[in-house]
Amino acid sequence: MINQVTLVGRLTRDPELRKTTEGTAVTQITLAVNRNFRNHNGEIEADFVQCTLWRKAAENTCQYCRKGAVVGITGRLQSRNYDGKDGKKVYVTEVVAESIRFLSARPHDVVPEGKKEETAIGIS
Amino acid sequence: MINQVTLVGRLTRDPELRKTTEGTAVTQITLAVNRNFRNHNGEIEADFVQCTLWRKAAENTCQYCRKGAVVGITGRLQSRNYDGKDGKKVYVTEVVAESIRFLSARPHDVVPEGKKEETAIGIS
Amino acid sequence: MINQVTLVGRLTRDPELRKTTEGTAVTQITLAVNRNFRNHNGEIEADFVQCTLWRKAAENTCQYCRKGAVVGITGRLQSRNYDGKDGKKVYVTEVVAESIRFLSARPHDVVPEGKKEETAIGIS
Amino acid sequence: MINQVTLVGRLTRDPELRKTTEGTAVTQITLAVNRNFRNHNGEIEADFVQCTLWRKAAENTCQYCRKGAVVGITGRLQSRNYDGKDGKKVYVTEVVAESIRFLSARPHDVVPEGKKEETAIGIS
DNA sequence: TTTT
DNA sequence: TTTT
Numbered sequence: 001m002i003n004q005v006t007l008v009g010r011l012t013r014d015p016e017l018r019k020t021t022e023g024t025a026v027t028q029i030t031l032a033v034n035r036n037f038r039n040h041n042g043e044i045e046a047d048f049v050q051c052t053l054w055r056k057a058a059e060n061t062c063q064y065c066r067k068g069a070v071v072g073i074t075g076r077l078q079s080r081n082y083d084g085k086d087g088k089k090v091y092v093t094e095v096v097a098e099s100i101r102f103l104s105a106r107p108h109d110v111v112p113e114g115k116k117e118e119t120a121i122g123i124s
Numbered sequence: 125m126i127n128q129v130t131l132v133g134r135l136t137r138d139p140e141l142r143k144t145t146e147g148t149a150v151t152q153i154t155l156a157v158n159r160n161f162r163n164h165n166g167e168i169e170a171d172f173v174q175c176t177l178w179r180k181a182a183e184n185t186c187q188y189c190r191k192g193a194v195v196g197i198t199g200r201l202q203s204r205n206y207d208g209k210d211g212k213k214v215y216v217t218e219v220v221a222e223s224i225r226f227l228s229a230r231p232h233d234v235v236p237e238g239k240k241e242e243t244a245i246g247i248s
Numbered sequence: 249m250i251n252q253v254t255l256v257g258r259l260t261r262d263p264e265l266r267k268t269t270e271g272t273a274v275t276q277i278t279l280a281v282n283r284n285f286r287n288h289n290g291e292i293e294a295d296f297v298q299c300t301l302w303r304k305a306a307e308n309t310c311q312y313c314r315k316g317a318v319v320g321i322t323g324r325l326q327s328r329n330y331d332g333k334d335g336k337k338v339y340v341t342e343v344v345a346e347s348i349r350f351l352s353a354r355p356h357d358v359v360p361e362g363k364k365e366e367t368a369i370g371i372s
Numbered sequence: 373m374i375n376q377v378t379l380v381g382r383l384t385r386d387p388e389l390r391k392t393t394e395g396t397a398v399t400q401i402t403l404a405v406n407r408n409f410r411n412h413n414g415e416i417e418a419d420f421v422q423c424t425l426w427r428k429a430a431e432n433t434c435q436y437c438r439k440g441a442v443v444g445i446t447g448r449l450q451s452r453n454y455d456g457k458d459g460k461k462v463y464v465t466e467v468v469a470e471s472i473r474f475l476s477a478r479p480h481d482v483v484p485e486g487k488k489e490e491t492a493i494g495i496s
Numbered sequence: 497t498t499t500t
Numbered sequence: 501t502t503t504t
Contacts (some may be wrong), residue, residue, distance in 0.1 A: 001160070002254060005130075072250045074250065077171055095201075126446060255375055256373045280503035281375045
């Protein structure tokens, strides 16, 4: 059936590359997506969405993005549950990314230390 | 920023209309969205996504849809947290619907009991 | 950058399978997508959107869908131009499908003649 | 039915505010949306998508955006036809925006002349 | 707690 | 050139 998600938001922390036991690259990021409306106090709140990236998308994100970077993600919602330590099931909904775009226009802000002299990537 | 979700799936249970203390109609449904690929055992799994509907959308859904009905939803992802009974924060991600479409082509399957003789709604 | 389209609508005609000179299967369908609001005369209008399907998606659509079938499409917008016979450029915007879902719940309506006795496909 | 579009791209020219005869603000922009893959020559091509913005969205876009600005748009596809000057019908598909987000991170690039000293808007 |  |  149809399951389509599009998000533009900022990384809430530096991404870290992990590997599955089979050696597949993966990373989990959280996107802070500012709402397009204000709450009763006139403040802009944000939604925090967990996203899982696989393979090349995971590698590129860890290489080129840092906390605060603006990215666009397309993907699908996935649900999952596991046994919490209190013995009760915990239900999680997260986004599995199909693609990620790096939208930060000031790429030097999002390029890892020691790479600042090299060509960086920005909006394309 | 951008936060856009489109889902087509089936209601996992009959929806129930509730009211906020201010009298606003609201309902929470769970959509079972079958995946478009098979797992290692050749089975089609589903993702279960919580969706919140407000006002007219809530009322119409409770009036016209039953467990198993196929609906299309557009909306946005919203995150929320509350204190679980073990004192720890529980984080929830759900879809807040902006619109819902009733896609079940056999409307008599999704019309409430006692309404079967009246005009039903289907795909439009 | 981000370019994401999701449509649910009906085929305006029977789809026809074509092949490129390299032998790749392709078909062009037009989706009638009913609007979710009424015009000044109280009528529901529709938007007519050209969609191009490739390979397996083209083959399955031509095999399983007929005029009037309800399908869900995800894809991207593509622009193209060619020289019209009056010498002026003609600009076309169409959807290139990444996936198609067959949502007609009464599959016998959308199965080609002579196949009605075989197992049909419906919503999954 | 479902008709959902999400685009991130750049304005191909400065937007101009117009008014309908009833006085409603409207503007038409074209978004250049770079593809996420290369053609046979290794180049990144772009799709050019016409978008119509109404009311506040039109006003804000004309006030804050210039040629080259990066924006995110959500909306729906709309089809339309008119009689070409050769007497033949011309069919047009365009995006009617429901929301627009200004994603250019260097706001001084996209703020109109004479406004550079004032507070500018960027990604939010 | 899961739909066909 | 448009679907139910």
